[in-house]
Amino acid sequence: MTIALVWFRYDLRLNDNPAFINACSHHQFVIPLYIYDEKNSALGEAQNWWLHHSLNSLSDSLIQRGLNLILRKGNPLEIILDLIKTVSVSSVYWNRCYEPAAISRDKKIKAILLEQGIEVHSSNGSVLHEPWTIRNKSDNYFKVFTPYWKYCKQILSIPTPKHLEYYPAGVEVQSEKLLEWKLLPTINWAVRFNDYWTPGENGAQNKLHEFIEHHLSGYQKNRDLPIKNATSRLSPHLHFGEITPWTIVRAIELAKLEPDCDLASAEHFLSELGWREFSIYLLYHFPKLPFENFRSEFNAFPWHNDEQLLACWQKGLTGYPIIDAGMRELWATGYMHNRVRMIAASFLTKGLLIDWRLGADWFLDTLVDADLANNSASWQWVAGCGADAAPYFRIFNPVLQSQKFDPDGSYIRHWVPELSQVGSQSIHAPWESIDSERFYSNTNYPQPIINHHEARARALNYYNQLKRT
Numbered sequence: 001m002t003i004a005l006v007w008f009r010y011d012l013r014l015n016d017n018p019a020f021i022n023a024c025s026h027h028q029f030v031i032p033l034y035i036y037d038e039k040n041s042a043l044g045e046a047q048n049w050w051l052h053h054s055l056n057s058l059s060d061s062l063i064q065r066g067l068n069l070i071l072r073k074g075n076p077l078e079i080i081l082d083l084i085k086t087v088s089v090s091s092v093y094w095n096r097c098y099e100p101a102a103i104s105r106d107k108k109i110k111a112i113l114l115e116q117g118i119e120v121h122s123s124n125g126s127v128l129h130e131p132w133t134i135r136n137k138s139d140n141y142f143k144v145f146t147p148y149w150k151y152c153k154q155i156l157s158i159p160t161p162k163h164l165e166y167y168p169a170g171v172e173v174q175s176e177k178l179l180e181w182k183l184l185p186t187i188n189w190a191v192r193f194n195d196y197w198t199p200g201e202n203g204a205q206n207k208l209h210e211f212i213e214h215h216l217s218g219y220q221k222n223r224d225l226p227i228k229n230a231t232s233r234l235s236p237h238l239h240f241g242e243i244t245p246w247t248i249v250r251a252i253e254l255a256k257l258e259p260d261c262d263l264a265s266a267e268h269f270l271s272e273l274g275w276r277e278f279s280i281y282l283l284y285h286f287p288k289l290p291f292e293n294f295r296s297e298f299n300a301f302p303w304h305n306d307e308q309l310l311a312c313w314q315k316g317l318t319g320y321p322i323i324d325a326g327m328r329e330l331w332a333t334g335y336m337h338n339r340v341r342m343i344a345a346s347f348l349t350k351g352l353l354i355d356w357r358l359g360a361d362w363f364l365d366t367l368v369d370a371d372l373a374n375n376s377a378s379w380q381w382v383a384g385c386g387a388d389a390a391p392y393f394r395i396f397n398p399v400l401q402s403q404k405f406d407p408d409g410s411y412i413r414h415w416v417p418e419l420s421q422v423g424s425q426s427i428h429a430p431w432e433s434i435d436s437e438r439f440y441s442n443t444n445y446p447q448p449i450i451n452h453h454e455a456r457a458r459a460l461n462y463y464n465q466l467k468r469t
Contacts, residue, residue, distance in 0.1 A: 003029040003087060003171060005080065007094040008069075009102075011125045011241035012054045013201040014061050018123035019093040021162045030168045031087065032062055033080075036073040036181055040101045044365030046334040047239075049190045050199050052183040054240050057200025059178075067170040071178060077109050084118060087171055092118060095125025095241070098280050099372050100287035128156065128245050128277055131284035141285040144388045148281070149274040158249060189331070196333045197236065197368065204237035208248060212255050219265035226326075226337035227411040232269070233335070235369035238276065245273050279377035282387055289386075290376040291357060297466055298385035304353040312449050313348055314362055316416070319448035321427060322402035323347050325415035332415075334368035339405055345382040346396035350459040351450055356383040384463070395456050402428040418445035 004027035006020050012034075014020055023030050034055060043051060059069040072079045083089055092113055097106065110120045124130055129152055135141065142148035184190070198206065211232040215222070222230035237243045249270065256266050283289045293299055312318050316327035326340035336344070341363075348359045360379040364370045380386025384394075406412055409427035413420045419427055426433035431448060433439065440447060 001029065002027045002090045003031065004091045004093055005031045005033055005083060005089045007076070007080070007092060008032060008034045008058070009094060009097055009241070010239065011095045012058045013204070013242050013244075014058075014065070015163075015201065016161050016244045016247055017095070017241075018125050018162070019095045019121070021164055022121060022123065023091070023093040024164050024166075024168050027091065028168050029171050030067060031070055031083065031089065031171050031173055032067055033070045033072065033083070034058075035076045035079055036071070037076050037105075038073070039075070040099075040105055044367070044370060045185060046190070046193075046366050046368045047370060048183040049185065049193060049334070050197070050236055050240060050368045052178060052181075053199035054242060055178055057202065057242075061201060065167040067167065068173075068175065070173050070175045071181075072176055073181060076105065077112065080109065080113070083173065084113075084116070087173060090119060091121060093121045093123070096122050096130070098127070098131060098284050100283070103284075126241055126244065127280055128152065128249070128273070129281075131281045134281065141281070142278075143282075145275065145278050146388075148278055149271060152274065152277065156249075158253065159246060161247070161250070190334070192332050193334055193368070196335065199236070199240070199242070201242045204234065204243035207232065207234055207237060208243065208251055212251060216252075216255060216265055216269065217260075217262040219262065220268040221265075223268075224339045224405050226329075226340050226406060227414070231338065235276075235371075235374075236335075239369050239371045245276070248273060276371075276374055278388075279371070279373040282377050283373040286387075289380070290360070290372055293385040294380055294387050295385045298383075301385070301466060302353075302462060303355040305355055305358065306352065309352045309449060310348075310354050310358060312446070313344070313352065313354070317446050317449075318347065319431070319446045320347065320398040320402075320452075321409075321412045321416055321419055321430070322398050322406060325406075325412045328415045330363075330366050334366065336367070337411075339401075340411075341378070342382055343396045343398055343401045345379060346394075347398055349379075349383040350395045351398075351452060351455040353455075353459065353462075356380060356385070395459060397452060397456075399429045399452070416445070418443050 004023040006023045011017055011019065020032070055069070055071070062069050080092060094106070097103065106122070113120050134148065134152060136147070197203070211234065215230045215232070219230060222228045234243065234248065238245065252266050252270060255261055256263060286294060313327065316324040316331070318324055322340065323344050326336045326344045330336040345359055348354050349356050356379040360375055363375055377386060381388065402412070408424045409422070412427055419430065422430055422439070430436060430439055
């Protein structure tokens with residue numbers, strides 16, 4: 001009789017889960033374990049909500065197969081060693097994580113377990129290519145996305161999904177109760193989350209099928225229009241490992257075989273998966289990505305970090321409708337449309353001159369899909385200090401962006417009710433309308449907190465100074 005411990009982390013699914021499948025294939029008894037590791041967790045409040053529901057879903061799936069999910073809170077090493085001692089575990093299985101703190105933790109745990117004669121099996125359960133396997137012609141890591149993704153596509157080999165013939169028996173082990181972890185907010189600001197999300201493996205599969213059926217065609221054109229809801233919304237499912245990039249790639253490749261498939265959109269969508277991979281890749285090779293400028297010359301950038309302006313941005317009270325709509329969408333749903341994310345991030349860093357790290361922290365706390373790698377890489381990209389960064393002089397004009405991507409103001413009206421009666425011509429910049437005085441006297445919607453053109457000139461001046469130093 002052999003007992004295996006499967007340590008679930010960012011892989012909250014049973015299908016296409018190498019660690020779980022390998023453990024079940026080689027042992028008579030399996031203990032599925034999830035550890036809430038507060039010390040090494042980058043989860044914000046919104047993600048805690050998701051985690052609660054995802055663990056519920058995983059637990060239900062395991063129960064259907066005669067297994068119980070064991071929940072423990074605390075130090076992973078201590079918890080695993082305790083289980084090994086009390087239950088006589090012979091092998092431990094997990095899927096690899098790529099965040100710096102997790103890598104360090106896992107190396108330590110693996111070394112100690114091996115010293116004690118415990119087998120340790122780690123697998124790739126979350127990326128198309130593991131970060132250390134991709135090198136450029138100079139035997140260094142890629143710092144620009146396009147050549148990175150081109151190379152990745154050239155060597156991409158799609159594995160056949162693994163399925164279990166049978167499930168082993170479980171072991172009676174004491175578990176903590178999920179509700180005792182208090183992951184759900186005490187003041188239920190997440191009440192609307194349920195209208196938008198279904199955490200868990202089934203929810204992820206349904207989202208994928210819905211996207212391919214209804215949104216893949218025209219994706220390249222529609223993805224930038226926030227009112228159309230034409231993106232996949234798979235990012236939180238990917239973050240928690242409820243679905244794998246392999247599953248998505250297989251589904252897209254099947255869709256491409258259909259005679260009416262929009263091939264350009266399919267390839268564009270796959271490149272978005274590529275950006276996720278590239279972010280993980282960057283974080284692996286540059287572990288300081290969440291808190292240090294990738295381009296060191298930006299260390300001298302004179303951030304203003306005005307707390308009052310930051311609060312206006314967080315609350316969606318900047319006076320710029322497209323930004324306020326995005327920030328309110330974020331608060332209500334735990335999500336913000338990607339185009340609007342870029343506009344909001346550019347406004348914070350280049351308009352308000354607030355450090356990208358403060359914006360990244362807010363997103364980590366409020367986004368259900370805030371991945372440490374993708375969040376850090378994206379913020380640095382917008383700020384101009386990251387790898388493959390947007391040119392320093394690219395400063396999104398919130399009014400022009402709004403007119404281009406929300407031309408009739410539908411997205412703005414949905415999220416900023418103060419503007420629901422404003423006409424399409426005025427909604428993007430109400431302060432420029434003929435009756436602006438009457439509008440502002442009859443509503444509590446704020447005037448713009450900065451003049452964009454002045455702020456742009458100021459930011460460009462700072463950037464030019466950096467170039468000269």
